[in-house]
Amino acid sequence: MAEVRLEEITKFYGSLKIIDKLNLGIGSGEFVTLLGPSGSGKTTTLKIVAGLELPTSGKLSIGGQDMTRVPVNMRKIGMVFQNLALFPHMTVAENVAFGLRMRRLPRARIEEDVARALDMVQLSRFSGRTPDQISGGQQQRVALARAFVFNPSVLLLDEPLSALDRKLREEMQIEIRQLVQKLGLTAIFVTHDQEEALTLSDRIAVMNNGLIEQCDTPAKLFREPATEFVATFMGVSNMLGGRATAGTPGVVEVAAGNGLLRFAVSRPLSTGRQVRLGLRPEDAIVETGPVAPDNDRIACRVETAIFQGSVVALGLRPMAAPDVVLHARVTLGATTEHMAELKAGDMVGVGWRANSVLVYE
Amino acid sequence: MMRLLFLGLVSAIFIFVLLPLLVVVVVSFGSGMTINLDPSTFTLKWYGVAVRSDLFRNALVNSTLIGAAAAALSTGLGLAAGFAIARAHFLGRSSLEALLLSPLAVPGIVIGIALLMVFSTVGLRDAWWRLLLGHVLLTFPYCVRTVIASLSRLDRSYEDAAATLGASRFAVFWRVTLPMIRPGVMAGALFAFVISFDNVPVSIFLADAKTTTVPLAIMTYLEWNYDPSVAAASSIVIISMLTFAMVLERLAGLKKVVGG
Numbered sequence: 001m002a003e004v005r006l007e008e009i010t011k012f013y014g015s016l017k018i019i020d021k022l023n024l025g026i027g028s029g030e031f032v033t034l035l036g037p038s039g040s041g042k043t044t045t046l047k048i049v050a051g052l053e054l055p056t057s058g059k060l061s062i063g064g065q066d067m068t069r070v071p072v073n074m075r076k077i078g079m080v081f082q083n084l085a086l087f088p089h090m091t092v093a094e095n096v097a098f099g100l101r102m103r104r105l106p107r108a109r110i111e112e113d114v115a116r117a118l119d120m121v122q123l124s125r126f127s128g129r130t131p132d133q134i135s136g137g138q139q140q141r142v143a144l145a146r147a148f149v150f151n152p153s154v155l156l157l158d159e160p161l162s163a164l165d166r167k168l169r170e171e172m173q174i175e176i177r178q179l180v181q182k183l184g185l186t187a188i189f190v191t192h193d194q195e196e197a198l199t200l201s202d203r204i205a206v207m208n209n210g211l212i213e214q215c216d217t218p219a220k221l222f223r224e225p226a227t228e229f230v231a232t233f234m235g236v237s238n239m240l241g242g243r244a245t246a247g248t249p250g251v252v253e254v255a256a257g258n259g260l261l262r263f264a265v266s267r268p269l270s271t272g273r274q275v276r277l278g279l280r281p282e283d284a285i286v287e288t289g290p291v292a293p294d295n296d297r298i299a300c301r302v303e304t305a306i307f308q309g310s311v312v313a314l315g316l317r318p319m320a321a322p323d324v325v326l327h328a329r330v331t332l333g334a335t336t337e338h339m340a341e342l343k344a345g346d347m348v349g350v351g352w353r354a355n356s357v358l359v360y361e
Numbered sequence: 362m363m364r365l366l367f368l369g370l371v372s373a374i375f376i377f378v379l380l381p382l383l384v385v386v387v388v389s390f391g392s393g394m395t396i397n398l399d400p401s402t403f404t405l406k407w408y409g410v411a412v413r414s415d416l417f418r419n420a421l422v423n424s425t426l427i428g429a430a431a432a433a434l435s436t437g438l439g440l441a442a443g444f445a446i447a448r449a450h451f452l453g454r455s456s457l458e459a460l461l462l463s464p465l466a467v468p469g470i471v472i473g474i475a476l477l478m479v480f481s482t483v484g485l486r487d488a489w490w491r492l493l494l495g496h497v498l499l500t501f502p503y504c505v506r507t508v509i510a511s512l513s514r515l516d517r518s519y520e521d522a523a524a525t526l527g528a529s530r531f532a533v534f535w536r537v538t539l540p541m542i543r544p545g546v547m548a549g550a551l552f553a554f555v556i557s558f559d560n561v562p563v564s565i566f567l568a569d570a571k572t573t574t575v576p577l578a579i580m581t582y583l584e585w586n587y588d589p590s591v592a593a594a595s596s597i598v599i600i601s602m603l604t605f606a607m608v609l610e611r612l613a614g615l616k617k618v619v620g621g
Contacts, residue, residue, distance in 0.1 A: 052521050072524045085522035089540045098536075099526035146526070156525075 002063030002153040002186055003028045004049060009058035011044055011210075018044050020210040021058070026188065026203075031180055032215075033189045033197040035233070036207035042190045045207070046156050049188060051075045062153055073102070078147030078185075079156040083163075084139055086131040092142050093118065093127035099150040117149040120179065137168050144176065148183055155180065155187040161196065173199050194234060198222065206230045228360045231278040236358060237327045238279035244269035250359070252277055259321030261298055264354040278358030284328030286314065287349045288339065297349030300326065305342040312339050316350055326350060382599055389592035407593035417594045420578035423489065424558050427574065431496035432553035438497070439504025439549055440539075446505070447512035458509070462502045469562030472498065477566040488572035495567045499560060500553035507552075511545030512538075551609060555602075 004026040011019040019041045026032045034042040047053040048060060051072030060068045067075060078099075086095050093114050100110045118124045121141035126134050131142065140160065148155060157176070161169045177200050180187045191197055197204045198218045205215040206229070214226040225231035232239060242254035242263070250269035254261040254277065263277055291299040300316035303325065314328040328350055330339050342348070390403040411417050445451075446458050464472060476495050485491055515538070523537040524530075539546075561576050568577050575598055582591055 050521075050525055052524070072521075073527050073529055075525070076527070077525055079522065079525040081518045081522055083516060083518055085516070085518040087519065087523075087537060087541075098523070098528075102523075102527035102529075102532060150527070 003030075004154055004186060004188070005059075005061045006045070006049070007059040007061075009045070009048060009055045009060065011041070011048065011053065012056045018210050019048075019055070022210070022212060024205060024212060024215065026186060028186055029184050031177070031187045031189065031200060031202045033191060033201040033204045034207055035191060035194065035197040035204050037192055037233075040207040041210040042192075042207045043158055046079075046158055046188060046190050049154065050077050050079050050156055076150070076153050077156060078150070078152035078154070080143045080147050080158065080160040082159045084131075084143040084160065086139055086142055086146075088131055091128050091130055092123060092134065095131065095142055096146045096149050099146060103150060113149055117145040120182075121145045121175075136164055137172065140164065140172055141175075144179065148179070148185065153186070155185045157187065157189045159191055161191075162193075169196075170199075176200065206233055208233075225278070225358065228276055228278065231358055231360070235282075236278040236280050238277075238281065240277045240279070240324070242275060242277055244271055244273040244275060252359075254321070254324075256318075256321035256324040259318065259323075261318055261321050261324070262296070263352065263357055264296075265357045265359050266355040267359060269359070273361070276360040278360065279326070279352050280356065280358075281313070281327040281329040282331075283352055283356040284314075284326070284330070285351050285353070286328055286330050286336075286339065288342070288346070289349075290347050291349035295349065297351045298326070300348055300350050302342055302344055302346045302348060304344060305346075307340055312342060314342065314348075316348065385592050386596045386599065389589050389596040391589050391592075407589040408597070410588075410590040411593040411597065414590065414594075416573070416578050416582060417575075417590075420573050420575045421594075421597070423492070423572055424575040427489070427492050427496055428554045428557040430493055431500050431557040432550045434493075434497045435500040435504040435553045436546060436550045438501055439506075439508045440546065442501075442505050443508025443512060447509045458505075461505050464498055465502045469499070469560065473563040473566035476563065480567070488567060488569040491567040492564060492572070492574065495563050496557040496560065499563055500556050503552045503556065504546075504549040507545045507549035508542065511542035515541055547609070551606075558602075 004024075006022055006024045009019055009022040010017070022041075022045060024032075024045075034045055036042045044053060048055050049062075051067070051070060055068065058068070059066065062075070062077075087098065090098070096114045096117055097110050100113055105113075114127070115124065118127055121144060123134075123138060123141055123145065126138060131139055134142070143160065160176075161172050164172060173196060176189075189197075189200055201218055203215055203217055204221050205212045206221065207213065208229050214221060214230045216224075216226075221230065222234055225234050225236065228239065240254045240256075240261070240263075242252040242261075245251050245253045245262075250265040250267060252263050252265055252269070252275060254263065263279075265277070269275065285297075287297060291297045299319045301319065302314060303317050304313075304315035306313040310332055312330045312332065314330065316326045316328060318324055318326065330336050332340055389407055390405070391399075392402040392404045392406070442457075442461055446454060446461075473495070476491070476498070480491050480494075485494075519537055519541060520533050523533045528536060558574075559576055560574075561580070564574050564577055568574060573581065575594070579591055579594060582594075
């Protein structure tokens with residue numbers, strides 16, 4: 001258990017800049033996820049912490065010690081790889097014992113630690129099998145046990161769940177979370193899956209082009225994405241450019257085709273300012289039927305309505321600006337039950353509360 | 362219908378390839394001094410002649426030892442060179458690879474003459490060592506090739522995982538890399554042995570009257586004699602090669618080795 005600090009870490013591959021002056025501090029026992037699209041530098045960052053890549057410049061410290069140039073096998077870091085990388089020529093127990101054997105612990109101690117680790121991941125019965133004789137979820141747990149059995153200072157996880165199906169994936173997320181908590185490990189998890197990041201993390205660092213765009217708690221990140229990129233990545237699927245027409249409280253007009261859409265925002269804006277608006281589909285307020293002229297809802301025609309069980313996902317075309325599609329997700333409940341019946345061509349009104357509209361300049 | 366045709370074709374190919382071998386084995390049991398296919402007269406006499414013949418016996422020992430030594434040396438060198446080519450980054454890497462594989466492209470007889478000239482210049486007179494060195498040169502490309510192919514198929518994450526678990530570079534190689542590329546390495550060694558064992562064009566220049574190999578001994582013998590002891594010697598070679606392949610299959614899984 002130790003805190004991890006990356007200071008001004010930069011990495012070049014040839015002349016290509018992969019990571020650009022990255023700063024990140026991770027507290028002892030904290031679970032931090034690096035979230036970003038492929039090519040954002042998240043896996044490279046993880047490899048720098050592991051020692052599998054050396055940074056071109058910058059400093060890495062673990063538990064207060066400078067680790068920037070310490071070789072990978074001296075770092076005492078547990079890592080779970082994307083393809084798991086279980087050794088196919090060794091049994092489950094031998095795989096888990098590998099890190100202990102490399103550290104030349106006495107045989108009795110190794111056996112004891114392996115047994116305990118396998119017990120924690122409920123695989124004691126499978127210790128004599130080889131990796132190809134167990135299921136995907138079990139392989140996952142072997143990889144985990146192998147990575148934490150020698151009490152690493154940090155546990156690194158590089159998209160370890162990407163090969164599993166959805167249900168198993170969700171089970172494993174909970175299992176990983178509980179295990180890491182129980183062991184009190186500092187953990188860095190890499191994923192491109194926003195939901196996975198929200199489920200697992202104490203904090204999420206959203207990466208883009210080798211930079212951290214925002215690092216915050218899941219709730220903060222979800223409610224208040226700091227940049228347009230983070231907002232898009234967190235599922236804010238409506239992004240519109242517009243011009244402020246009134247100052248306090250702000251009103252933004254979005255010109256689309258030959259029409260205008262008007263949105264109230266809660267923060268003051270100077271008139272004439274160009275901004276981008278982020279509208280979360282979950283925050284949309286949808287009313288069925290035609291919109292009265294004095295109402296500030298935007299009258300739309302339903303283009304797509306997809307029933308997803310507890311939610312209806314709507315694609316809406318405003319009558320005033322038919323070039324735009326607004327995405328709305330309505331959770332079905334006592335007052336919204338009838339929306340399950342919405343179909344293409346129906347008329348609805350849609351709007352967003354001023355305090356739920358995200359404004360980016 | 363297509364399946365039947367395919368089956369017929371495959372059987373025909375097998376018969377075409379294996380029938381001559383079968384004829385050799387049958388002939389080795391014949392009683393006369395010439396080739397005889399009558400089963401009632403079968404005898405083991407020619408095996409006795411072959412085993413008692415110094416020519417065949419010495420040749421068999423030489424071929425086996427030289428083949429094994431050449432395979433071992435080539436495999437060792439092939440691992441080192443293959444690693445350098447597959448993993449290190451240095452100037453002229455691909456030219457080095459081409460150079461190491463070049464013996465494959467040069468006719469054996471040219472290599473044989475070239476080696477003979479070099480060996481006599483440096484004064485290497487011992488035929489056993491000349492054969493061994495010549496065969497290492499011949500078999501080395503196969504070993505390098507299989508090592509490079511195996512390494513390029515091996516995902517780096519296994520070695521990375523071993524390193525994060527505390528393994529030194531040597532421990533990573535010894536405990537993870539080598540066991541995982543073993544089928545390929547074994548295939549290279551097997552090819553090396555077989556190529557060394559039945560090589561004629563290079564061996565013929567390097568052997569001498571006292572030290573010869575099995576194919577050379579058979580050729581020498583056939584120049585002056587034509588009796589079934591040649592067939593008996595050949596049968597011994599066929600049977601031992603088959604046994605060798607089967608043992609290897611048991612030990613290392615030849616199917617995996619050859620089939621990938």
